[in-house]
Amino acid sequence: MKARGKIKDKKGAILNAALTLITKYGLHGVSMKMIAEEANVAAGTIYIHFKNKEEMLSSLYLNITNEINLMVGRHYKANVSFKDNFILIWSEILKEYIKDQRVPDFISQFAFSAEDASADSTQLLAPIYELFEKAQKENVIKNMPMPGLVALAHGPITALVRMARSSKFEISSIDVENYAEACWDAIRSNQ
Amino acid sequence: MKARGKIKDKKGAILNAALTLITKYGLHGVSMKMIAEEANVAAGTIYIHFKNKEEMLSSLYLNITNEINLMVGRHYKANVSFKDNFILIWSEILKEYIKDQRVPDFISQFAFSAEDASADSTQLLAPIYELFEKAQKENVIKNMPMPGLVALAHGPITALVRMARSSKFEISSIDVENYAEACWDAIRSNQ
Amino acid sequence: MKARGKIKDKKGAILNAALTLITKYGLHGVSMKMIAEEANVAAGTIYIHFKNKEEMLSSLYLNITNEINLMVGRHYKANVSFKDNFILIWSEILKEYIKDQRVPDFISQFAFSAEDASADSTQLLAPIYELFEKAQKENVIKNMPMPGLVALAHGPITALVRMARSSKFEISSIDVENYAEACWDAIRSNQ
Amino acid sequence: MKARGKIKDKKGAILNAALTLITKYGLHGVSMKMIAEEANVAAGTIYIHFKNKEEMLSSLYLNITNEINLMVGRHYKANVSFKDNFILIWSEILKEYIKDQRVPDFISQFAFSAEDASADSTQLLAPIYELFEKAQKENVIKNMPMPGLVALAHGPITALVRMARSSKFEISSIDVENYAEACWDAIRSNQ
């Protein structure tokens, strides 16, 4: 009973409120006051848990990318081909993004504001870099600089989610596999 | 007659100043006063030419995308295959982006802020929609919703430029062709 | 008629409001908003005329010390003894202070806050430094470091005005001469 | 019994921390949190010992002036002339100030902020008021209102310490006597 926890997790409430509001109003349409109100917390409380706005946002970004990385780890299977792993993981990421659109919304807004030039999708895929490098040595994927491959593999994900958000079109789970295949075509070796 | 050019110059100077400053300081690091100063114009002058900041930014975005569209038209050749057109145009766009980084910088910042949800890369490629549709009917490219194809084709461009900007790696003109080929692989029909 | 001026002198109104309020509420009891209201000006207007609070305060301090320096120049007589000049000028300063108590109030608050360690009474008496040095060479005043002499000559003025303010006692114009004489006794050579 | 000392220590630690920090950062550059940290005490603890910030500061001021008064008592010698007592005590005060600059730093900052208009140097010299009055009756010092004499005697001390602090000049113990003599010249009867 005592360990219910959630009720008093002000730090979590703040981060969650920030994520929700940024999705709704954009990274720069959200003030600390708005976040505090959404989190049912006083304005000053945010500054107990975070040094300032920038650090709060970074913390949120790190939380989110970390969760994605965990997801990658969860879905990776050592005993299947690189291609199968790629398609599975790519699909799972896109599905996750579609389930809670706040995540990719936030990521693309954060990564594409000049806010923090170091925070881009490279970092996002860091844990599969190793797999990419191994695959490249085995001539399974194209012989390109790693960031180029990441751009080819991850660039479309953001674009797709963005389009899905502005209700340009729906993405069913069947489609997801198709897009994963298409991205695979982009990076796979032609030889 | 000769002096006519000067008349429109203030509006152009303002847009040019905005583009330069946004590239340097980010979409939200730039104030109207800064733009006015960079353009050698009084703060109030901007409001003679644009209703407000939002409209000025939209106007800038439209100007830029329009120029890209013109570029597409300039490079399109009726007598070559869809694939060759795709690769040529795709490459020219990326080269142009690399030449004046202010353009893709602005596009990615503008398109990925929640500023204007309708302004995304679909619009950017509108003039080649027709070509895409024709190609799809001929089974040359994958049978997917148009926005999905655009995401596959244009998504990586933004990602590449972004990475180039944060000096993750250099893109030589030789590479450009390779990335164009890779994007082609993503959308081309496998049948 | 047109040159009435006062009505539109917002910068002057701001400085005057600041002086009045600082006297009333202390250097740190006054907010920019209070000053703006007292000056019948919008909060932002202060920042058109001054870079920030600190510069506004420095500007006020400079204005005031400059006026004192002008006063010194006005009362200095080349054809009378150093002593007579000292007593006349010292008395005039004190009288001026008593007339508009805001001036010494502000000076002592500004000089004694750790605000700006460089702004102390030395600067206040800068224009008569020369006179002091000449008098010292002629053995008319004590052979001490200049700041020490200034402390002896000006220290009591601040103390007197401060006491007068907290209604400890009244200073008539007759008294003024006596205090001037006493300060003279402090610095004059005993030889 | 032995551990009794510890009990009062927190209050003392708080006052000591306040004094140190005020000297370093100024009366208004110090927050209650800073004081609590410096004193190794929780923020709330200060409010167990003091009603609020103002009372804490007043308490500090009283502590300090009381110590000065004790010092006066310690140095007063019934069997020597008023002049000799004045010079000795004046010198001892200045020396004490120079030894622990925190004391005069705090005094001048506190007394010259509008914090507490009643707290000025009169109070500081209260215990020697009696001596002054006796000396005045004997025509040893000038016939002026008591606060005026205090201004003449104590005003320069504050000014000197202030100047010493802003490193305008050094005060050696030999100089101290000279300044004491000068102050004596200011108040001594000329008859």
Add this chain to the structure above:
DNA sequence: AATGAATGAGCATTCATTCAT
């Protein structure tokens, strides 16, 4: 069309104080 001083709502942040533990 052009100016730029003026506006005032809004922002991120601080801090004296409270109170449940």
Add this chain to the structure above:
DNA sequence: AATGAATGAATGCTCATTCAT
């Protein structure tokens, strides 16, 4: 007595926008 997370009013300052000239 002691703690320190929480509060929320207040602060200095910015900036999109207006308007008299």
